[in-house]
Amino acid sequence: MKRTQKNALAMAGLMTAATLFSAVPAMADDVITVDFWTAPQQVQYNYWEEKAQAFNETKTEVNGKIVEVKVQQMPETPSSEAGIQNAIATGTAPAVSENINRGFAATLAASEVVYDLSEEDWFQDVIEARAMGDAMENWAIDEKQYVLPVYVNPMVxxxxxxxxxxxxxxxxxxxxxxxxxxxxxxxxxxxxxxxxxxxxxxxxxxxxxxxxxxxxxxxxxxxxxxxxxxxxxxxxxxxxxxxxxxxxxxxxxxxxxxxxxxxxxxxxxxxxxxxxxxxxxxxxxxxxxxxxxxxxxxxxxxxxxxxxxxxxxPYNYADSKGLTFYKTDNVSEDQHEGAVEFVKWVYNKDNSAQSDLDWLNATTMLPVRGDLNDNEVFADSMKENPALAALAEWVPYAIPGLATDxxxxxxxxxxxxxxxxxxxxxxxxxxxxxxxxxxxxxxxxxxxxxxxxxx
CATH class of the missing domain: 3.40.190.10 (Periplasmic binding protein-like II)
Structure with a gap:
């Protein structure tokens, strides 16, 4: 699908802060630099930086070039949403970011600046690896999926x-x-x-x-x-x-x-x-x-x-956010494919449970999984934290916010x-x-x- 930045300038007109990031630097001939933005929280930055370093060591290639993920925090003033919209309008958007809720995803989807993941084989593989089938029904926006949920706080x-x-x-x-x-x-x-x-x-x-x-x-x-x-x-x-x-x-x-x-x-x-x-x-x-x-x-x-x-x-409200891939002119096809390779690696069948355990230990926020109380990988953490184990019971029934801006x-x-x-x-x-x-x-x-x- 052809990239577009439809409505991006209009979105930027709502912003009051200048972008905090410069344009993506030119790539070396044999390296694809993929920008990944984390939430403006140090613990989340630390988690993704560690994952990026481990992934970079795999020397994964896309079209004969090595993928290198570069992690930085998204701006939080006046809001993280404002920072993302401003980056889209000024041609400095990352290839992928976390910290996206369903309502903001609907805004981005209406402007056609994010990818629909619902038909991607790798996306379905991640859903299966994390036992997310029930949860994903609640994330649909016009029967499409624009977010890979990362964490959820079931509100009870x-x-x-x-x-x-x-x-x-x-x-x-x-x-x-x-x-x-x-x-x-x-x-x-x-x-x-x-x-x-x-x-x-x-x-x-x-x-x-x-x-x-x-x-x-x-x-x-x-x-x-x-x-x-x-x-x-x-x-x-x-x-x-x-x-x-x-x-x-x-x-x-x-x-x-x-x-x-x-x-x-x-x-x-x-x-x-x-x-x-x-x-x-x-x-x-x-x-x-x-x-x-x-x-x-x-x-x-x-x-x-x-x-x-x-x-x-017992359906409840999901305080939940996840990952979105940006479809903007400044993000090349190679960079998009590199971002996908990184996220696939974090959440593939072999790594997803450990990745989610690392997230849980780093942030004390529940990863979006349907097997938190059944998967032996999480047994010790749930035993040590009965409050989280209790909340985990309601993760499959947690419904995110409205799909609207x-x-x-x-x-x-x-x-x-x-x-x-x-x-x-x-x-x-x-x-x-x-x-x-x-x-x-x-x-x-x-x-x-x-x-x-x-x-």
């Missing part, structure tokens, strides 16, 4: 284990009925809970903040995914969100009533006695908990995204018209008395369509 509930014990529950709730029973028990045993420091059910300061639109991915969208059984919210620029499931999801939050802690608190889970019953989990804080002697299974436990009926699949518009409108005004009612209600969310969801859906120009 994080429960105060001592509080659950006081309330008489041996495990975290899995269904809406079980959830309602836990919140009802909270109301009945407030005095007993105060003895262990618990004064509120739920911690979520962002519920009335439209400017923090991304938090709707983690709370509303996580709950909606489970209750709707993975039904989409958006398809082909059409809002297809299931209204009934959306109402039920909103009312799950409404069930907390006036017991929600909305004030800004820092590191609530490392307090000697956390003051809340539950929050949305934050996998990136696991190391912080360990540093403060918080033990998974004793101090906190994870519970799945709620479902309506026992046996339903209108995420900000959609969720800002949703919060302004739906969530924020609904919370005014919720904070005046007692727990287990969720206000009817029907009118709020109906108004929010209209606002989402208008704000994002949806059908």
């Amino acid at each position: 509930w994080q429960w105060n284990k001592p509080a659950l014990d006081v309330l008489g529950f041996e495990k975290a709730p899995e269904t809406v009925d079980e959830f309602n029973a836990v919140i009802a028990a909270f109301s009945e045993k407030k005095d007993e809970l105060k003895e262990i420091g618990v004064t509120h059910t739920f911690y979520r300061p962002s519920l009335t903040r439209p400017d923090q639109y991304w938090d709707r991915w983690f709370d509303f969208m996580m709950i909606y995914n489970g209750l709707s059984q993975g039904m989409p919210i958006l398809e082909n620029d059409e809002l297809v969100m299931d209204k009934d499931s959306a109402i039920e999801a909103m009312e799950v939050i409404g069930t907390f009533g006036n017991s929600i802690q909305q004030g800004e608190l820092s590191s609530i889970w490392i307090e000697e006695q956390p003051s809340i019953l539950v929050s949305i989990n934050a996998p990136w804080e696991i190391s912080l908990y360990e540093e403060n002697n918080k033990v998974y299974g004793e101090d906190y436990v994870y519970g799945p995204s709620l479902v309506k009926e026992e046996g339903d699949i 209108k995420d900000a518009d959609i969720w800002t409108a949703f919060t302004e018209v739906g969530m924020a005004p609904y919370m005014n009612e919720v904070t005046a209600a007692e727990p287990c008395n969720a206000p009817d969310a029907t009118s709020y969801i109906e108004d929010a859906m209209d606002a989402m369509e208008e704000a994002a120009g949806l059908k």
Whole structure:
């Protein structure tokens, strides 16, 4: 397919920062230099730099030339997405980069500056090697695949284990009925809970903040995914969100009533006695908990995204990003093929498990695999980190963000018209008395369509 930079200049018009990188240097006659951009995080740079050095030592050739991968961090100001768009517009794009979510991939795909990988044999081989079949269904954009997912943080509930014990529950709730029973028990045993420091059910300061639109991915969208059984919210620029499931999801939050802690608190889970019953989990804080002697299974436990009926699949929101290959004029065919050879080498049948184990150890973020709790390569790491092992159960059911560049518009409108005004009612209600969310969801859906120009 002919390379194009369609819409790249228009994309760059949105940028305010100059590119931080110079154009790709001229290649030696016998060397293909492949630029690989990592996320602007040192641990991720270190991981990919080590992989690139090992690959370069293999002296892999493309069309009689040796492939040499050069790793650098992508710019993060004003954002990594802005840095990539600016690089595309100025002819300095890398051959491949990580740190791409599904929404941004949709933007790049609409501009025809990234490769569709769905028909590539090597891509299918990687999916098989990493047991990713179920996960990839959720990454499709117009039935094509533009991203090779690297990591995923399944967003589920994080429960105060001592509080659950006081309330008489041996495990975290899995269904809406079980959830309602836990919140009802909270109301009945407030005095007993105060003895262990618990004064509120739920911690979520962002519920009335439209400017923090991304938090709707983690709370509303996580709950909606489970209750709707993975039904989409958006398809082909059409809002297809299931209204009934959306109402039920909103009312799950409404069930907390006036017991929600909305004030800004820092590191609530490392307090000697956390003051809340539950929050949305934050996998990136696991190391912080360990540093403060918080033990998974004793101090906190994870519970799945709620479902309506026992046996339903606990679909959740995937905080997930991956690799994308750029189809721009400054990236030669040899450089593209060299980038593919590098990624193939990292994730081929022989290397993928070790590569993903190295990633897990370096970043403490779960690689996108369907066998994390079954593959013996990961056995020791999962045994040493039961919190990650628990999260790994829900990796196959984690659904990434919407395939659109209108995420900000959609969720800002949703919060302004739906969530924020609904919370005014919720904070005046007692727990287990969720206000009817029907009118709020109906108004929010209209606002989402208008704000994002949806059908």
